[in-house]
Amino acid sequence: MTRVLVLVLSGFALLAATPVAAAPGQTAGPAGRDALVLPKKKVSGKPSSSVGVPAQKPRKAAVDRSFPAMRVALDPGHGGLSTGAIGVAGIYEKHLMLSLARKVRTLLEAEVGIEVFMTRDGDEDVDLASRPARAAAAGADIFVSLHGNASPLPDVRGVETFFLGAASDPGADEVSRRENAEAVTPGPMADDPAVSAILSDLRRNGNLSESASLAEAIHRLLVAACPDTPSRNVRQGNFAVLRRASMPAVVVEVGFMTHAVEGHRLALPSYQDKLAIAIRDGILAFARRTGAAHAFVTRGSPTRIP
Numbered sequence: 001m002t003r004v005l006v007l008v009l010s011g012f013a014l015l016a017a018t019p020v021a022a023a024p025g026q027t028a029g030p031a032g033r034d035a036l037v038l039p040k041k042k043v044s045g046k047p048s049s050s051v052g053v054p055a056q057k058p059r060k061a062a063v064d065r066s067f068p069a070m071r072v073a074l075d076p077g078h079g080g081l082s083t084g085a086i087g088v089a090g091i092y093e094k095h096l097m098l099s100l101a102r103k104v105r106t107l108l109e110a111e112v113g114i115e116v117f118m119t120r121d122g123d124e125d126v127d128l129a130s131r132p133a134r135a136a137a138a139g140a141d142i143f144v145s146l147h148g149n150a151s152p153l154p155d156v157r158g159v160e161t162f163f164l165g166a167a168s169d170p171g172a173d174e175v176s177r178r179e180n181a182e183a184v185t186p187g188p189m190a191d192d193p194a195v196s197a198i199l200s201d202l203r204r205n206g207n208l209s210e211s212a213s214l215a216e217a218i219h220r221l222l223v224a225a226c227p228d229t230p231s232r233n234v235r236q237g238n239f240a241v242l243r244r245a246s247m248p249a250v251v252v253e254v255g256f257m258t259h260a261v262e263g264h265r266l267a268l269p270s271y272q273d274k275l276a277i278a279i280r281d282g283i284l285a286f287a288r289r290t291g292a293a294h295a296f297v298t299r300g301s302p303t304r305i306p
């Protein structure tokens with residue numbers, strides 16, 4: 001009897017020590033996205049493989065253990081000596097964007113398979129070129145730069161989202177020129193050959209189309225969340241902060257701080273919450289579309305993602 005018991009226990013130990021084979025299609029990320037597998041993962045650390053014990057949450061356990069994840073770089077615009085725009089509510093863009101980025105970070109960090117890196121997490125001067133460099137050093141898969149807009153014309157309002165390109169219209173040129181003003185080396189104009197070279201590189205490695213897709217996803221969710229805020233569309237602009245990004249990258253201009261209504265709204269924590277949810281959902285929609293955050297895709301979130 002004792003002998004049998006020992007044998008059984010040994011067999012159990014052997015089984016328990018055997019790695020559990022993942023279901024087909026669960027271990028490998030989408031083709032070509034292996035780089036998205038992070039060195040460290042937020043996993044539960046609780047294997048679901050107890051012999052004779054029914055798995056309680058087999059689907060979630062499988063997702064948590066072995067999937068590619070996505071690391072999101074959030075870039076709160078400006079900081080330190082660069083105040084950014086100063087709106088009608090008297091708040092600096094640098095403070096407002098840090099507040100918004102922190103809200104987005106909190107929301108994203110609650111998602112399985114998403115990690116967040118901030119290019120700054122204080123009132124700090126960060127050179128425009130250093131922002132994507134910091135994101136790259138942190139292994140970011142996407143780069144989302146957050147800004148508040150400004151115009152000398154008090155009636156101008158709305159949300160607009162940019163990815164890198166020769167300015168698609170004079171308005172885009174104006175926004176990028178203003179945002180580039182703090183750059184150590186001011187950005188070249190749209191016909192600068194350096195921009196053409198960067199764009200051709202980005203096209204080659206697919207980052208440009210992914211940047212467009214990321215911009216579209218975030219913009220769509222922002223516009224849906226703020227129906228009384230006009231959409232100024234997804235556009236291309238020659239932003240210094242995007243030029244050095246080695247990953248899909250966008251500049252989100254969440255609204256005009258200089259507009260009498262929009263400027264005061266942007267200063268409201270409740271409105272920032274709304275924007276943060278939309279930005280998170282846009283990022284997750286992009287992740288689902290590209291398959292980058294496979295964990296999220298598998299788990300799904302039908303209540304939030306249209």
Ligand SMILES: [Zn+2]
Pocket residue numbers: 077078084085093146147148179
């Ligand atoms: Zn800005």
